[in-house]
Amino acid sequence: METPLIEFKNVTKRFGQLTVLDQADAKIYEGEITTIIGLSGSGKSVFLKHIIGLLNPEDGAVLFRGKPLDEMKKKERDASLAQISYMFQDNALFDSMTIYENVALPLRETTNLSKAEIDRRVMTRIEQMELSEAAFKYPSELSGGMQKRAALARALVTDPRIVLFDEPTTGQDPVRENAILSMVAENRKKFDFTAVLVSHAIPEVYFISNRILALYDRKIVFQGSPEEFENFDHPLKNEIRNSLEELQEKLSGLYAKRQFKVRYHTELQSGALQETYAVLVFTLKDMDTFVSKLGHEAIQKILYSMGSFIDKHFSAVGGFSARFGADEFVTALPYSDVKEAGAILDSFVEDFQGWGSRNILSWDGTEEAPHVYPEFVVLAGIAEGKPIERMGDVIEFARKQQKEICRLRCRATGVDR
């Protein structure tokens, strides 16, 4: 069995009379995104600070690659902890230093690299985080999202194997929250680090995480995949679910995945409405490419708009929709068969193109210099479902039927809206 990268064994932490962690057990595996969720004040940040050694447990042990940190010699412990970077909730950038100086700080102070090499590494990270123009500005001169990117650049400049993110989305609006999480996921892929996130229950966390740890009443009450978490029956789940669904609706007006499933089961699989129904799956093709060209925030705005438009269009004919993945939306049409759904989709495409040209997108070839701006390809697939069929199978079939329904080109000014 794979040895966890980090393991908590019966960790107890007290602050005076207050017990924050009580015999908490947890496992974090290499190369994954692990998200620690829990209610406000449940000790998520305390948990994270034990990993980097800012706090030490009263009882129990924190193991790094199977070895307790407190049993390691100082040199070994320092070497282990040096592989970890920490991104603070409020970024903790030095406000009297420029972004360049902030990013260069760990290299200047902890390595003997030459000035030229430090400069090269720092500028590489700054460019990767799309902060070249802000390199010599102070943190107070940057937007919240840029400050987050600067903090991430500082965290990544030492090439850590593990990056801890303490509430990276706090204080951001839903679009930016998703943009930051999308940035975390993209950079994890790019730089191949293990990410541990502390986050409030927001939809995107479930899309990007490989593993969820749920902290409740001073203990880790759940550890497993996001899919397993869906079947986890616990009071924490209800509280998190409520906030999740509220945020999901706030984000795009779409149903949360759970709400979608409930309605699907009660209306479509009971056979109460019709003998057949239709399911449509929409995908924004090659989202990662657009992220690298336009940035996370612009993509999240586009997805937000697209989701809202899908929901608005299909709810008019009795349908309901949900976001199933970072780039995927699923719509159920309870009163339509495949033929009708095809006609509705045609009218959707027409409306979507018209709406796109008026709002965030413009048509291929109608704008000047079409090669400059990235092209969005929207795929859609239709499947017919029967009450006896499983929802997952119908959706999977619709995925397989996907074909291009429209091609849109981004207009620079539009994306900024």
Added chain:
Amino acid sequence: MKHVGAIPVEKAGNMRHTTEKNNLSENQSMEQGALLARPFAVVGRRTINWVNTLGAAAIFLVLAVLMIFRPKQWVKIIEQIYYIGARSTTIIMLVALFTGMVLGLQSYHALSQFGTVGAVGTLVALSLIRELGPVLTAIMITARAGSAITAEIGIQRISEQIDALDTMRIDPLRYLISPRIAASIISFPFLTALFDLVGIIGGFISGVMLMGANAGTFFYRIQASVDMKDVTDGFIKSMVFAVIVATVCCFQGYFVHMRTDSRGAKSVGLSTTAAVVTSCALILVADYVVTSLLI
């Protein structure tokens, strides 16, 4: 007669009454005892806190001093010398000039009553070099740079910048505290020397140029009365004050999050006030102690 166990009820009632009375009087006497002990408890608690703080500050100072000699410190020390030392010269010169002028004026008036106006130079120079120079320089730097050090480190603490240093494996004591202590130990004697020099010029302006004392006598008496021990004693004092001011101001800022009376920005404000007040008080206490040891 009813019995409760082997004891008659009446007797049992009397016994209960007596026991209650005894318990009551015991409680009362315990309360009185606690009331009497309270002042001692308060004094004891404060003394323990004070001793704890003193111990923590001593360890803080020793660790920070040891880290002065680590690599990559010189650039930071020079930056701090510029901030604590070079940028304090204007205010030091201004205060020194007027202190010297007041000294010259007062000593001229006092000495003229005894016909010893020639001793103005001696009085001005010795007062400045032995006492006023080191003390006023330390107090002025406390007000200008010490308060800023506490506020800066305090804000870095509450905004998690110090924790960020820890996570980057940068020792905050080495990075933030050691350069400031080293810079203070280097800057204070230089600023004291500047204070003495400008103060004597101030004494010359008021005593000689404005009041009419003899210029030659003024400088001759300074040369005759001031010996090297006065100057070195003044520098020793200034270095002692440097350690006190830097330690108190850095300590107050560094542990701003441990305050129990406030949180956030307010705690930074209170720590800054505490740093200035404590530094000034300790400067005067240390002045007496060092003077009595050196004299």
